[in-house]
Amino acid sequence: MTRPTDREELARFGYEPSFERRTNRFASFAVAFAFVSIATGIFTTYGSVLNSSGPLGIWTWPIAVVGQLAVALVIGTLASRIPVTGYAYQWTSRLANPVLGWIIGWISFMFLAVVVVAVDYTVASTVLPVMLNYSSTTGTVWLITAVILLVQAVLIATSTRWTQRVNNTAVSAELIGMVVLTVLLLVVAAVRHQMDFGNLWSRGAVPAEGYWSLGDWTSAGPWVLGFLLGAFTIVGFESAANLAEETNDPERVVPRAMWQAVLASGVLGFLFIVAVTLAAGDPVALAASGTPIADVIERTLGSVVSTLLLLLVVLAIFACGLVIMLTGTRLTWAMSRDKRFPGWSQWGQVSPRFGTPLKATILYVVLAEIILGVFAAYSQDALFTLFGAATLLPAVIYAATVALYLAKRKSLPAGGRFDLGAWEIPVLVVAVVWLVFELAVFRDTSFADAWLYVLVMLVAGAIYLTALLLTRGRQALDMPDMHSIDAEFDAEPDQKVRS
Template identity: 75%
Template sequence: MPDPSPRSDSRDSAELAQFGYAQSLERRTGRFASFAVAFAFVSIATGIFTTYGAVLNSSGPVGIWTWPIAVVGQLAVAFVLGALASRIPVTGYHYQWMSRLANPILGWIIGWISFTFLAIVVVAVDYTIASTILPVLLDYESTATIAWVMTAAVLVIQALLVAFSTPWAERVNNSLVTLELVGMALLTVLLLVVAAVRGDMDFSNLFSKGAVPAEGFWSFGDWTSAGPWMLGFLLGAFTIVGFESAANLAEETHDPERVVPRAMCNAVLASGVLGFVFLIAVTLAAGDPVALAESGTPIADVINTTLGSVVATLLLLMVVLAIFACGLVIMITGVRLTWAMSRDERFPGWQQWSQISPRFHTPFKATLLYLALAQLILAIFAHSETALFTLFSAATLLPAVMYASTVVLYLVKRTSLPVNGKFDLGKWEIPILVVAVVWLAFELALFRDAAFKQAWAYVLVMVAIGAAYLGYLLIRRGRAGLTMPAMASIDAELRE
């Protein structure tokens, strides 16, 4: 465990001061809590439950074999981001990295894109509870209004935890992550054992295309569409994201240069291994994959058929709690990013959102802003299923854009980055970078599919809004007015 002694906190505060900031948040986050933040954002229970049915329809059961490839790609990305997080252990993650290693204007743009992602994904994730899972769990017919009200309530509960107590928010998240880890492992073992004993395992499902036509299945597609097998990668691309959220609590973490990068990589590795074994277990016990693809809750149906209604109910309850933890961590991350950009006086209304509550020791006002924005997005999109699909699509697209830009930044700056001895890629740097670049280029190619047209439109609208505010900042302050605090110190370090 990292040493949470006053001496350790003093050392962390002194290292933070090198980046031009005074310690204003409490350092309470340890190793497991940092891992839990990264793992909760990834949330394999949430991602697999939400997207497994879509993969059955787009790629068939054989689409699950894209998962390990996505895991390897995202793990390479996690190593690269971990190397940056270790060298710049400051709240604001992509925004800070890009601002300090490229320039503040590009940093502001990537910060705005990150904020846009976090603002929409919390709504998309929480809405899943109200629209998809609770109606099945509680056996009632959902309406758009009911889903809206319940999602709004979930957002309020999460905001209360984030606003009033970071320690309690972490305790809740730690408990729910532990439950998800244990629950998913037990569920996987039960599925494999019971299906084997009953003789219900169908190994042909692992290589079945389901109802997807065999002709053209392995095609890369054309300029406006991706081939069926390529669309299977969306399962991993949607699920294995957000692991770098641990870096957004860097100023609240003990020894963040060492703890945060390992938390990120371990979260991806744990999610990848456990998620893939679970996918294999579900697919083996799936029965008729064509019929299963027609279900709105295929995972729950397989559990119900194989293990019974009681276990299926427990699964749904676990998924609800996992999604709640995922939304909670997304809100924590979004609030920290808002606060970090406001602290540098480059977020609309920064005078209010840069404040830390002296009573609760949290970015209280930034939390209220984030909650209000999330409720606004929910109100706009709650009555349109198409719009909610757009939210999910954008929530998959935006991380790929963020990761690609940050990895390219690392690629450009890698020879001048100092070695800190706490998390360095060493001789593996080039192979890891090759894997990360190839994977991200392939992932971005997926989003040329026409299904993401509205998601691209949403992204462009949000970028236009951000560009307008950036223009205002440049006109009012000039380029020099966007310089990062203590920029000279890190520039000097990079020149050594």
Template identity: 75%
Template sequence: MSAPDPAVSSDAAELAQFGYKQALERRTGRFASFAVAFAFVSIATGIFTTYGSVLNSSGPVGIWTWPIAVIGQLAVAFALGALAARIPVTGYHYQWMSRLANPVLGWILGWISFTFLAIVVVAVDYTIASTIMPVLLNYEATATITWLVTALVLTGQALLVAFSTPWAERVNNSLVTLELVGMVALTLLLFVVAAIRGEVDVANLFSKGAVATEGFWSFGDLTSAGPWMLGFLLGAFTIVGFESAANLAEETNDPERVVPRAMWQAVLASGVLGFLFIVAVTLAAGDPVALAESGTPIADVIENTLGSAVATLLLIMVVLAIFACGLVIMITGVRLTWAMSRDERFPGWQQWGQISNRFRTPFKATVLYFVLAQLILAIFSQSETALFTLFSAATLLPAVMYASTVVLYLIKRKSLPESDKFNLGAWEIPVLVVAVVWLAFELALFRDSSFKEAWAYVIVMWVIGACYLGYLLATRGRHGLTMPGMESIDAELEHEAEKG
């Protein structure tokens, strides 16, 4: 029998300080952690899905919102990374809020995170069935066919998550590598081929397309955002989920060091590569007004510039990137369900908090998450605006999660013990200022009336969560929701002071 890995033993000992025993296998290394964060962001998925919406709402000049969104989300990633280094426990936002504020607020944010993860996997996988496969295989995407294809994609992801974490990780690592190489190659080819053929139109970068000029740059009014402001949704939808690496903290080797770096590196890589790609696409777009009418504008530009064979390869790459994105989302949602169930505060926790002895995965939590995703899909499948509603909710919820956690970090940062593996140092205040300003601005965009159905989903899920939280408080009392090991960081610091 081989000797135990000292590093793994050390990670397990640090986990014990938070009141938990090592239950999941620590297999995730540096690239795998980065791949989890990058796959969730998935620039191929986000840009392919939302570029057409930006052309219609903001015109091609709307792409200049992207660098601002990247800077804002990078600041958020640094702030959350600082928390992940101090609280390296599966459950991410739920754990952070529970231990920094109190378990009641932690439960609320955990439920919000769960409602986000439940809907975003459907939104992402629905894209494959509704906009890509019909073009790739040349068939009409009826509501029923789209429903069935999405259901099959969800099933494939669930099988990987349920039966083998190592295989799920291998698949994700391979698909992320493919996406990185493919996006770099496509970007370079677009720049070079369009330039050689004389099809580069610099004026596109500053064109408003068919969008009216009047009030274009305005912030908007109480119920609507200005045209250019809506362009921020391109970055706001795409550059999210990077903190998913933190939700695998108990499966990651040296998580205090690895996870924070994976988060900000994924945002930076996605931001730079994504912006170069959308600039290349916009330069080669030809007539942006005509392009805005297409359901697959990215694929159209690739086909017109690089030919149908490359366009087909692009579509295949996007399908694989979306599959990886959905796979990581499902892994994240299952881990959150398991983490909250382990603390006996998720509906039906007795079942979902178990680890399968045979597969070493949260098998039953995976089944629950899969069934719920299929129910959400069934509810939205016959709606003509299903894709927009799903993506709207999947953009709104992360903004709420990030704002809550960053504000909490801002309030509690001085009481946190320093991490010798990752900390912001003198940059802490500037980073937090940028993050708070960005998140306040992003949340203000969702006052637009086009998000009313997304808000309806959020409100319904919050009501369900509030009812269950009320049940927990009524049956256990507030003190019955304390976290294992310690109620908060403050309690731990007091305990350490007493020992000293």
């Protein structure tokens, strides 16, 4: 049977091609891997795990990886069946109903708008001051982050090809750099007798009493908080699905890119964490540092290698923010194409000169700069608040997506080239158990500001959704061509022109 052309494939969902398909297999993997960015996540959150859970908290990482891998496999099935830009927004709108789809799309937009700020803020607040040996201030951090956001936006707005080239280079460097660093740490620490295997089982300064407790209604136990290391880092793999309309053979390439990115990040990230922990020395003293990873590298491998590590982290963080912004602009464009985003007539355009959603990129970076200003000005711990929101939101999105798959797995569109087969039920069980547990962690009162951000953005979205329904009616949220799978299955047999 002849495979449908790109135009025929998109026509199934009511669209015409808007982008060139230039994203190959490695570029798709690089997008997913860059968003996950183990260098960024581990460098940023390892210190908080030392303080909340001690070194023993690193053993939550493999559990988080298994849970996120199960989620990635479920989402990969949806991405293969509905290979359209907009990912969770598209899947929910077509498999559940357009109103719920809009809500998930808005939550996804909220996540992407805040996480790019959180990631870029890390460079200015924790990496560059150490690397260049200067004291940062709130104003300095704000200015540097704002400039980084602007540079990323200019690159995305003017050239998708160069955006992917920069990202491919950064991901290659991160993969090679993390492997080399891990090996060097293990070898040099062993030769110098600096390995302390007791660190792998140490609680550091965290009291033994109640360590394994799940917590109460408003707090999570010390060991449970260690899951934030994996929960924050192993996210964003679904970003490859948001470039489906720019990817060659997306039904096959995108799902593979997602699960391969999670697996590669999980294995390499854990080996690196173990190596750092073995060479950590006194974990209690290390927990007091603002840059514990850099401290361990410098003490074990010297200042030159430590500086190279920081340079690698800067490159990885820039690529991570770049991919996040790329994903956010595509989601904004996709919702605007369906006339379902505020100001859609402007943001749904593709620049004839650059072949990119230029105006959607401008909107996205302006909003990111506003979020940066608000958090920097009014939050006493802006970085933790940003990361809290950036960890909470994807958990909500994943939970909604997996629940959708559970409800609609028997009626998915035909034609997908990725299927779980006999592993479907076990994978679903793992994904559901993991997501329920992960969401329970966020009952801790330390995430109050993160919940406040979610609430404010949800209220803003609800106001717009209400206005949309009042001015344009229920049909304003209908999807092109295919309103929902339910509608198709309710139709008469002779009206079912697609399967």
